[in-house]
Amino acid sequence: MNSKITIAIASGKGGTGKTFISTNLFNALQKAGKSVSLVDCDAEEPNDREFLVGNFQHSFDVLQKIPVIDQSKCTFCGKCNEYCNYNAIFFLGEQRMIRILEDHCHGCGACSVACEYGAITEKDDLLGTIAEYSISPNSLLIEARMKVGVHSPVPTIKAAIKSASEAKIVLLDSPPGTSCPFIQTVATADYVVLVTEPTPFGLSDLIQSVETLKSLGKHCGVIVNRAGLGNNEVYDYLQKEKIPLLMSVPFDKKIASAYSKGILVSNENAEWELKFNQLFNTIHEQYGNSSN
Amino acid sequence: MNNMEIAVISGKGGTGKSTISAAFATLQPNVVLADCDVDAANLYLLFHPTHEKEEVFVSGFKAIINKDLCTNCGECINYCRFAAIDEINGEVLINETSCDGCKLCSRICTVEAISMVQEDKSRMYSGSFRNGKMVYGRLSPGEENSGRLVDIVREEAKNTARANGIETIIIDGPPGIGCPVISTITGVNQVVIVTEPTLSGLHDLKRTIEVSSKFKLTTSVIINKFDLNADMANEIETYCNSLHISVITKLPFDRVVVDAMLNCQSVVEFAPHSEISILLGKAFLQISNINS
Ligand code: SF4
Ligand code: SF4
Numbered sequence: 001m002n003s004k005i006t007i008a009i010a011s012g013k014g015g016t017g018k019t020f021i022s023t024n025l026f027n028a029l030q031k032a033g034k035s036v037s038l039v040d041c042d043a044e045e046p047n048d049r050e051f052l053v054g055n056f057q058h059s060f061d062v063l064q065k066i067p068v069i070d071q072s073k074c075t076f077c078g079k080c081n082e083y084c085n086y087n088a089i090f091f092l093g094e095q096r097m098i099r100i101l102e103d104h105c106h107g108c109g110a111c112s113v114a115c116e117y118g119a120i121t122e123k124d125d126l127l128g129t130i131a132e133y134s135i136s137p138n139s140l141l142i143e144a145r146m147k148v149g150v151h152s153p154v155p156t157i158k159a160a161i162k163s164a165s166e167a168k169i170v171l172l173d174s175p176p177g178t179s180c181p182f183i184q185t186v187a188t189a190d191y192v193v194l195v196t197e198p199t200p201f202g203l204s205d206l207i208q209s210v211e212t213l214k215s216l217g218k219h220c221g222v223i224v225n226r227a228g229l230g231n232n233e234v235y236d237y238l239q240k241e242k243i244p245l246l247m248s249v250p251f252d253k254k255i256a257s258a259y260s261k262g263i264l265v266s267n268e269n270a271e272w273e274l275k276f277n278q279l280f281n282t283i284h285e286q287y288g289n290s291s292n
Numbered sequence: 293m294n295n296m297e298i299a300v301i302s303g304k305g306g307t308g309k310s311t312i313s314a315a316f317a318t319l320q321p322n323v324v325l326a327d328c329d330v331d332a333a334n335l336y337l338l339f340h341p342t343h344e345k346e347e348v349f350v351s352g353f354k355a356i357i358n359k360d361l362c363t364n365c366g367e368c369i370n371y372c373r374f375a376a377i378d379e380i381n382g383e384v385l386i387n388e389t390s391c392d393g394c395k396l397c398s399r400i401c402t403v404e405a406i407s408m409v410q411e412d413k414s415r416m417y418s419g420s421f422r423n424g425k426m427v428y429g430r431l432s433p434g435e436e437n438s439g440r441l442v443d444i445v446r447e448e449a450k451n452t453a454r455a456n457g458i459e460t461i462i463i464d465g466p467p468g469i470g471c472p473v474i475s476t477i478t479g480v481n482q483v484v485i486v487t488e489p490t491l492s493g494l495h496d497l498k499r500t501i502e503v504s505s506k507f508k509l510t511t512s513v514i515i516n517k518f519d520l521n522a523d524m525a526n527e528i529e530t531y532c533n534s535l536h537i538s539v540i541t542k543l544p545f546d547r548v549v550v551d552a553m554l555n556c557q558s559v560v561e562f563a564p565h566s567e568i569s570i571l572l573g574k575a576f577l578q579i580s581n582i583n584s
């Protein structure tokens with residue numbers, strides 16, 4: 001294989017087994033000697049590192065510029081407050097009171113543009129941290145970790161994905177849901193793997209994810225996890241929508257219990273290692289076909 | 293009359309949080325159920341509430357360029373901090389996914405070619421279900437600001453409770469540790485954190501407790517599917533005890549939970565005499581007593 005591919009592993013809700021699939025797929029590929037990076041984009045609760053042992057390489061901070069007001073230059077004209085679209089400036093003109101609510105600030109820079117009196121300068125503000133771990137000579141785990149209390153994980157996720165561009169295969173363990181962090185992650189992917197459960201909750205979330213991906217023009221396939229615990233509606237839906245079923249992971253107390261201890265099934269069991277390698281080949285073929 | 297608000301949350305999704313909220317909402321007659329997991333609202337699937345009220349929620353803004361006015365000068369590109377504007381083949385274009393809605397480009401454009409449009413596809417619904425009233429929010433895919441939508445859902449739940457003389461409000465919260473979680477737990481009487489006996493479960497629990505203790509809220513923990521890894525369940529219990537947080541119940545893994553869901557019922561409705569239902573009943577009593 002010589003072309004590059006980015007695959008996002010996502011699910012409408014959390015806990016469907018997204019991390020299980022991401023870490024095992026990554027592990028199977030790195031054992032096969034492929035050049036692969038796994039980016040843990042679930043920046044609110046990054047968990048992939050619990051399953052993979054690696055050497056810390058380096059880390060860097062994700063920063064934004066936020067305003068600082070020089071009270072001695074401020075004339076309390078209020079123009080910055082008018083420009084701020086996020087209610088991040090607490091302003092009481094008559095009381096001559098002005099304060100930046102740093103937790104609400106998106107660092108857009110509008111207030112700096114607004115101020116005609118040179119009263120606003122900017123300083124760095126920490127949004128999150130990216131850490132890289134080498135798992136084998138050819139493979140990296142990149143972890144995005146949002147700082148607690150920050151308004152959005154998106155800037156941290158974007159920075160982590162950007163730093164993964166070297167590898168031939170990039171896997172993105174996407175944040176759950178279909179809101180902004182999910183969109184930002186899948187927007188950079190060539191193919192999206194949706195992990196779901198065969199239950200009414202699982203199906204409802206799956207439909208929402210599929211609709212969202214359609215509107216973004218993304219190719220996707222589905223993995224049904226905990227198969228056997230539920231009903232057939234998910235399979236009917238996939239057939240109706242002509243969405244490929246990439247893999248089915250049966251509910252098995254042994255798998256669940258190994259997972260709970262941080263053990264990868266692709267290390268324990270050669271059959272599963274093979275299955276994850278096949279999964280990659282299936283995706284690669286499908287993506288190849290659909291993009292030609 | 294005092295309301296009793298109980299919020300059920302979890303560090304990550306898929307721990308069985310919604311199953312437990314649904315059970316709590318059907319253990320005693322007449323409650324208000326608020327589904328604040330606005331990114332993946334699911335409880336309406338079990339309870340089919342009526343839609344007595346629907347409200348539009350404006351989650352933010354997006355910039356659009358009027359191509360008839362735009363001179364492709366590219367000035368806005370220099371101002372945008374979200375790298376959302378690009379010049380492609382001489383044409384200035386906004387990438388909708390990256391636009392944060394700060395409005396700065398629209399303010400600085402000298403020919404006024406950029407306007408802001410509301411993102412107004414998210415909704416708040418309020419109505420009745422078989423055991424009382426239900427309020428829920430649905431965030432449209434790709435939209436942000438779920439914290440504010442949670443605020444609106446909670447406000448509506450409180451008003452509904454007051455208007456109907458209902459004392460108990462059960463809140464099904466979102467996963468994670470971000471804004472929507474903080475909006476969900478601020479000012480409630482009791483926070484119940486649902487976790488699983490996995491390494492990730494323990495890590496996420498620690499981060500979630502960190503958030504809830506910041507707000508000095510009465511917090512208790514439920515370990516779901518504890519028998520999948522009894523050792524880890526014990527470790528979690530020891531950890532909670534060391535913080536004087538009580539583990540109010542440990543629920544075994546049981547297929548009856550999925551069967552209840554397939555029948556569109558809560559587990560206490562579907563199998564009132566099952567072990568899980570009895571344990572949940574006791575846990576609920578204990579929580580109610582802490583409050584009174
Ligand atoms: S940088 Fe933007 S978000 Fe922050 S205070 Fe200024 S105008 Fe508001
Ligand atoms: S625009 Fe400048 S001078 Fe006016 S209130 Fe803001 S900081 Fe003060």
